[in-house]
Amino acid sequence: MDKDKIVAATKAIIEAVGEDPDREGLLGTPDRVADMYAEIFAGIGVDPKEELSVGFEEAHEEMVVLCDIPFYSMCEHHLLPFHGVASIGYIPKGRVVGISKLARVVDILARRPQLQERLTSQIADTLMEGLSPRGAAVVIEAEHLCMTMRGIKKPGSTVVTSANRGIFRQKAATRAEFFSIIRQKRGLQ
Ligand code: ZN
Helix, strand or coil: CCHHHHHHHHHHHHHHCCCCCCCHHHHCHHHHHHHHHHHHCCCCCCCHHHHHHHCEECCCCCCEEEEEEEEEEEECCCCEEEEEEEEEEEECCCEECCHHHHHHHHHHHHCCEECHHHHHHHHHHHHHHHHCCCEEEEEEEEEEHHHHCCCCCCCCCCEEEEEEEEHHHHCHHHHHHHHHHHHHHCCCC
């Protein structure tokens, strides 16, 4: 990542909005923003499937669900954060992966300029390609700061997206099982 370019660009924005980049409080801001962007966009150019390459063979062929993985991403239309939780389910076909690897996949894909819809399908597609399971499902619930701190200003509203692949797409009962596990986990039923 070209940190010098981010530093220069941030300084230009500070000037352009009518502030003084040499004011004490703003002096270190371009450098801090460059370090921050390097961190929150660390997923650019990283292949999330690599995380799934260390899976192991296992006869387990029942649904595995990881609920409410927290994530932070950046809306590519406004470069403002959207954040929330992702829940992932898959039914292995002889191959499983450590739970933390699923969270890593979410992290890598979230750390890019993103859209919630695309993030949701990319997680599902990564699972399908990386684990060749019988199916995968992803639900993401997120708050978008571009909706809540500007624009239509609806604080607390969340956007829900889902993606179903394989057996989750084919069988309503499988989808229903996935959603019921998520609801149970939250004590909603
Ligand atoms: Zn936005």
